[in-house]
Amino acid sequence: MSSSEPLIPEEEEELRKPSLLQNLCGCALCLVAIPIACLGLCCCCAVGTADNVVNKAQGKRWNQVENKWVIDNLAEEETGVKDLPKDDDDILKVKDDELEKGDAAAATAEGSSAVKDMEYYEVLGVAADASSGQIKKAY
Numbered sequence: 001m002s003s004s005e006p007l008i009p010e011e012e013e014e015l016r017k018p019s020l021l022q023n024l025c026g027c028a029l030c031l032v033a034i035p036i037a038c039l040g041l042c043c044c045c046a047v048g049t050a051d052n053v054v055n056k057a058q059g060k061r062w063n064q065v066e067n068k069w070v071i072d073n074l075a076e077e078e079t080g081v082k083d084l085p086k087d088d089d090d091i092l093k094v095k096d097d098e099l100e101k102g103d104a105a106a107a108t109a110e111g112s113s114a115v116k117d118m119e120y121y122e123v124l125g126v127a128a129d130a131s132s133g134q135i136k137k138a139y
Contacts, residue, residue: 055069058071095132099132115128
């Protein structure tokens with residue numbers, strides 16, 4: 001054959017349909033190739049899941065802020081919390097003392113004692129200028 005002759009003769013230009021054997025070989029190739037290709041993807045997912053299981057078994061938790069696994073040291077946190085008061089009486093006492101002294105500007109964070117929403121006062125049945133003691137008693 002010379003290089004100028006076409007590989008398929010001109011009279012046979014129409015495409016030949018694949019035979020039954022060629023169809024079966026194509027199907028078999030797909031049945032083998034697709035699971036092997038997906039196996040790589042599945043292994044990546046399995047490794048990620050295994051990492052989660054191992055970290056959780058080690059007592060770690062995922063911190064979304066830091067984007068990493070962290071271990072909570074509850075004993076260390078407990079020592080930090082021991083110094084905090086068990087209730088808010090110390091804060092309320094300072095506020096009551098400020099009110100008694102007549103320093104209303106220091107007692108309120110905004111510096112004004114005007115009530116913006118009366119709903120809670122109405123539910124308790126107290127006036128807007130009621131003392132904290134009267135509010136506690138009505139509560």
